[in-house]
Amino acid sequence: MRRLRSLILAGLVAVAAAAPAVASEEMEYPKNEWSHGGVTRGFSNIFGTFDRKALQRGFQVYKEVCSACHSMNLLSYRNLGALGYNEAEITAIAAGYDMTDGPNDEGEMFTRKGVPADHFKAPFANEKAAAAANGGKAPPDLSLIVKARKGGEDYLVALLTGFEEAPAGFALPSGGNYNKAFAGHVIAMPPPLSDGGVTFADGTKATVEQQAKDVATFLAWAAEPNLEARHQMGLKVMIFLLVLAGILYAAKRAVWADQH
């Protein structure tokens, strides 16, 4: 069995060694440090928690910039409690939006102020309207974007900071923008962030890179809001299982003591 095992291992190593030759064709993104460890990266930081300040700044970037075109349909204002806002603040944020509700007793739709239980207000009435207003393709919903793209947060940062002049000879179609991180390099979204485009309440300098990292943190939380609960419970479960495994191993040794 031992010989077989080493042979299998050798085979796997051979396959793994050859694999990068293919994988290198996929795009790689610079890896950033994330206090939460990265949602799509496995085993990255088992104690990771979200940076609350970054979350709030990221939410501000989303609110002031991204939300003009991108919906976040899976989130509700009540969820913002996880960012460190208190109930009054959340109620105030929600009340800043007019929601269509109804029909009322007369059968009419009506407008009311948003409440914490409301989902994030979408910029467009429906996907067709979003597509019509954006050159035929609706901007993707951002609720799960970090989990829905290979590279997760790192990809978003690379994308948001990846706008540049198209290299000479690159045929850029009209309405397209050159982005070095985007597959095919032609993206319909114009560069959304600019230095000082938002003003952070905590005094952090709003560079494009800072905004990109903050909004990526916020979107990582949006995609995986239970990450912290998961990490905390994981630790307890792992410790328990390892202790139980140890006890069972001792029990196994004791049972088998007279058979070896």
Next chain:
Amino acid sequence: MAHGPSSSFKNPVVNWLDQRLPIFTMIQKEYGVFPTPRNFNYFWNFGAIAMIMLVTMIVSGIVLAMHYTPNTNLAFNSVERIMRDVNFGWLIRYIHMNGASFFFIAVYIHIFRGLYYGSYKKPRELLWMIGVVIFLLMMATAFMGYVLPWGQMSFWGATVITNLFSALPLVGQDIVTLLWGGFSVDNPTLNRFFALHYLLPFVITAVVFLHVAALHVTGSNNPYGVEPKGPQDTLPFHPYYTVKDSFGTVVYLAIFAAFVFYAPNFFGEADNYIPANPMVTPPHIVPEWYFLPYYAILKSVTFDITIPFTGLKLIEAKLGGVIAMFGSIAILFILPWLDTSPVRSARFRPLFKKGIFAFLVAFFLLMYVGAQTADAAWHLGGLEIPLVYVGQLATLVYFGFFLSLPFIGLIEKPLPLPASIAKPVLGGGASAAAGAAKPMEKA
């Protein structure tokens, strides 16, 4: 089972029950004193582990079903509601999601163990075949379960796999329409997949009972592949193997938990977090990892099979691929009769051991090739090897292994077998070949 004399138990309630329905006698007989070969290694844990995983999947699945909505407009959001709003919903969903992978890992190791130690041979042919049925049912269940979150991979996986049946001559398209309940994968498809995904695990449970019942008729195989010759070769199942299985299971669960809590999306695909869109195919469709080898075999048949010199098409490439893919599982059913060697364990079969190693490498290669795009290639120092060729070679090895078994059995010279489990002649020194050649035991 019920006809044996019932045991006598100290507890009067147990005794009362047992005299009317001898379940305790049965448990005592099948899991208490059941004589089990004393020389199991840790490979023998994986049957118990697989059973625990089945229970885990059923329990977590039932709870998920209480929150899930099988409707194309609501399915994706209902899953996200589980992840976000349902108490511990994220935990239960991640257990179910990763549990599928860990169920398959356990079963693959279990199958490999059976292959390596010849557990499929007489008198355990039926035991093996029932196992293959479980494996098939698992694959059907897993496939339909993957459709339920209604992400992009769900939808396009369902479309591609159901379209396999369109390769069948004459009735193919009708069968596909029947499977769909419409003209594409749509709400009726999702509804029936949910119903079947809920049903099949209970069918699996029933077949697992048959599997265990068959096992307890023949008794377990063991690493030597030599039948126990007397009480000195066996141990009662309890406590020896209950404690060993418990230990192995908990270690396995710890690895499982590490993925659930720290890398829950490791086995997943980013595209499945995008809601299904019947108008846009993702650039790179891949099935779940446990289907990759078969997917690679499917992709490997890129040629029509024609009658030589006539140009007459016998089997189109599409149908050929489907036949090869289903054939790769179907061949397991006749494995007990393909292998002609009287010796079970690969430990004493040098040639078979080489074959099974080649098979294993081919299996992992296929798994790798299955995950790559159709036009991918290896670049080795200026040399470009299209992965299609690698897949085709691996497919040849996969089938070649099984089809060469009759001949391997004829030409192979097995190593001397131990006289019994309790007195292995090969024990002690590492230089096994130097051991005195005892007369080989004939079946």
Next chain:
Amino acid sequence: MADTTQTAGHGPGSGSHSGGDPSRRDFIYLAAAATGAVGAAVTVWPFIDSLNPAADTLALASTDVDLAPVQVGQSITVTWRGKPVFIRHRTAEEIKSAADVNVGELRDPQTDASRAKKPEWLVVVGICTHLGCIPLGQKNSDPRGEYGGWFCPCHGSVYDTSGRIRKGPAPRNLEVPSYAFKTDTSIRIG
């Protein structure tokens, strides 16, 4: 190989152990069993708790109601946690008849003052405490029973103008939900 298919089992091995100190061994078995049992018990909780109301359900647990359009003598029904809540703008006679009852004679003794935060507004969950039917009496044309409150058509329970059980099989008064007046003419239930 086929000549030996089954072997007789021998007795459970626990008695025949030779190595190790028996009390230490028993401790290990006990520890293993106890730890495993605790783990299994704790594991059950997430599965049970997942059946409790989810976060989105709880977020909708309070309802704001504007009372301004409700005329004296009129009743409205609003939905709160998926249940009907009866809000009645009571007339002076109704308030008086509710207050004048001898509490001691009631099946479920409660004063009207303890059930209505403001006498002119009665807020009760419109579910009969017998078996969960919805009593009649919200519309003026509905039968309201002999006490002018509500009448449950299922099994004939009769409630008064304070929503208290007066006749029939129901054991308790109509439940008063937790609510608060945000202004003079608007309340938040829940």
